[in-house]
Amino acid sequence: MDLQISVFLLSVLFTAGQSLDCYVCRPSCADPKVETCPNGFNRCSIQTSVSEIGSAKLTTKTKECVPEAYCKPGTSQILIWTASIQCCDTDLCNAADGVYKRSFLLLWSLLFFYILFQ
Numbered sequence: 001m002d003l004q005i006s007v008f009l010l011s012v013l014f015t016a017g018q019s020l021d022c023y024v025c026r027p028s029c030a031d032p033k034v035e036t037c038p039n040g041f042n043r044c045s046i047q048t049s050v051s052e053i054g055s056a057k058l059t060t061k062t063k064e065c066v067p068e069a070y071c072k073p074g075t076s077q078i079l080i081w082t083a084s085i086q087c088c089d090t091d092l093c094n095a096a097d098g099v100y101k102r103s104f105l106l107l108w109s110l111l112f113f114y115i116l117f118q
Helices: 002-016 101-116
Strands: 021-024 033-036 043-053 056-066 074-078 081-088
Touching: 021 043, 021 056
Parallel strands: none
Antiparallel strands: 021 033, 043 056, 043 081, 074 081
């Protein structure tokens, strides 16, 4: 039982002090980069802008680190421009596919240690 508690505490210590990693891309997200967010920028965001003039429609997507105050979910419309923002607060959570590889790896490693030392 003490070993299980020790493994749990170690996992908490290893994940607690990490900075947030987000996908970053401007203005095209064809090849996003991973960036560690600077101090004070504690959210990952996906911002989508759509401009429509007649039948022409231009959509741009931006992914970046933002401060929490910037994250007010919803959609804004100004003349021909519509913008929306989505924010999240876990590593690489602004991926298009929604897969959080580090969280998945952490869960598997904890399960492995639990089975190994039970």
